[in-house]
Amino acid sequence: MDQARQSIAPDLSKRLRAHKQSAPLKVRRSPLLRWRTMARVALRMMLHDKLKMAGTLAGVVFAVVLANQQVGTFLGLLHKNTMFIDNAGADVWVVPPATPQLQFGEPMQDSVLMRARVEPNVAWAEPLLYGGANLKRMDGGSQPVTLVGTRDPHKVGGPWNLVAGDVDNLRMPDTVIFEDAERAKFGGINLGSVRELSGRKVRVGGFTWGLLPFGPSYAFADYELAREVLRTDSDQLSFVLIKVQPDVDPSSVARSLQLRIPEAKVLTRDQFKASTIEYVLTSTAIGVTLGSSALFGLIVGFTVVALMMFSSVLDNLREFGTLKAVGATTWDLSKLLLIQAISYALVGTLIGLALVGQLSEAIRSPQLALVLPPALYGATAVVMTLLCIFASLASIFRLRKLEPAMVFR
Amino acid sequence: MIRSAVEIAGVTKAFGKGPNTFYALRGVDFRVDPGELVMIVGPSGSGKTTLLSIMGCVLSPTAGSVHLFGERVSGRPESELPRLRLSYIGFVFQGHNLISSLTAAENVAFPLQMRGASVREARREAEGLLERVGMDDKRDALPSDMSGGQRQRVAIARAVAGSPPLILADEPTASLDAQTGVLVSDLLRELAVERGHTVVVVTHDNRIFHLADRVVHIEDGQILRSAA
Helix, strand or coil, rough: HHHHHHCCCCCHHHHCCCCCCCCCCCCCCCCHHHHHHHHHHHHHHHHHHHHHHHHHHHHHHHHHHHHHHHHHHHHHHHHHHHHHHCCCCEEEEEEECCCCCCCCCEEEEEEHHHHHHHHEEEEEEEEEEEEEEEEEEECCCCEEEEEEECCCCCCCCCCEEEEEEEEEHHHHHCCCEHHHHHHCCCCCCCCEEEECCCCCCEEEEEEECCCCCCCCEEEEEEHHHHHHHHCCCEECCCCCEEECCCCHHHHHHHHHHHCCCCCCCEEEHHHHHHHHHHHHHHHHHHHHHHHHHHHHHHHHHHHCCCHHHHHHHHHCCHHHHHHHHHHCHHHHHHHHHHHHHHHHHHHHHHHHHHHHHHHHHHCCCCCCCCCCCHHHHHHHHHHHHHHHHHHHHHHHHHHHHHCCCHHHC | CCCCEEEEEEEEEEECHHCCCEEEEEEEEECCCCCCCCEEEEECCCHHHHHHHHHHCCCCEEEEEEEEEEECCCCCCHHHHHHHHHHEEEEECCCCCCCCCCCHHHHHHHHHHCCCCCCHHHHHHHHHHHHHHHHHHCCCHHHHHHHHHHHHHHHHHHCCCCCCCCCECCCCCCCCHHHHHHHHHHHHHHHHHHCCCEEEEEEHHHHHHCCCCEEEEECCCEEEEECC
């Protein structure tokens, strides 16, 4: 460099001989390249201030964990109330009138079953008994159960998630399958234990895991045994469960059946689930309670992200002014902040969902398991991206007002 | 007739309104020829930085006209100013104003990429310029890992990157010690000569006046005299 310096004479005449730049530089319009340039600066700025990045990510992670934990709990509770409908194996349900959800109710006459079986497009129709019973404990106390009686437990209304015993055990006399998580409440029962169920001696033939609705846990028995325990007349039943022929729309069968059985309510599986969910939402405060907690998480996350991003902009105001002075537009700086917001959202969502997954496994129990469907993961990413973009708006408005002349002050 | 690099006619800049109006510039006429290195000097608050800001299209005049290389830049909508800055101007700021999260090479490459150069092209030119200013061993260093003089060299490389016809420098030696200040000013001059840039420098530093082709004195928002 010294050589170069010595080779240049300081006189004006030599400089005037040199080539003079006088034409404006060509500025190539390339939106993609601009995005790429601003993305690079955005990410470098994020990584440079690690403390702020960690703080912002913590806000996103907090929102993701709290919101997903609450929504997962809510879905888990809904699942408790609808899992039997999902696993009963029926496309269409015939239930007593004024049955808003899966619940004990006045039994129906078995003529309903006959009329269901003659309906075209019905592959099979089976009766189900569903009612409350009490298991007498050795200490003299009792514990309620929801007893399900089925003629063919492999086909309709049988137990699932068995951890001991076998579904076929229900074909053995006086055998009932109980919920494993309730064994202590039942006073300590094991396979082969003999207890009294609503005054009828029964033998424990197996255990399920996690079949705990809002009410008493499920217990499964053969249809005739359940009839005796529930003291239901031989011409009565709780529900009729129907499978439609392949490639037939269950809702069309349900409509036809409703005309044929006007004294009952005929619902497709989806309609029955929706009705049950609606009942839970409207008759309990679960939705409001968990929903407000999830909203709180989102609000806290939004506030943290907005404050952190705004604070970061204020800290780097001179640098943003410099970027403007050397040719970046307000839109270019907005791109920079949007890229940062989206990056925070996606990275925070990934970390948050990983934590929620771990949390879900850690707290998983028969009483409560978080339900985190893949759609919830996708929705979380979308919601957090929108949240972070909205959170960046205050910073974008601040940069809009930033005058590049401030770099000379 | 040679077209002026900068032509300012009757430029006034007022800040505030009503009785609180402050006139930073009062009907300034000013011209810089292509290839010229002009220094604007004057006491604090004399209007020299305001004049530089108006030349740099980062501040609009209240009245008067500004032309850069024959193109009128005053009175243009604000949305057009970034393009004008990219087309005509390279800046050297008082406090170097490098982006702290970008390396030396990335700082120099930034205006090139804003003008549409590919990442590879910009990187190549940036590395060449850093070599030219004696900073090739710091190309991947962050500004925080450089001395004041080194940062200002990188800032000069950024200003001349892409060879904009006009370089505007605001107190480029203010934050440097005497020796480094002279070295950096020398470098700015060398690059201007080599590459044919027109340079306008605002400075208080009389140790670098000898590098100028012309020194313009400004006071109370008016040009007092211009001396070769």
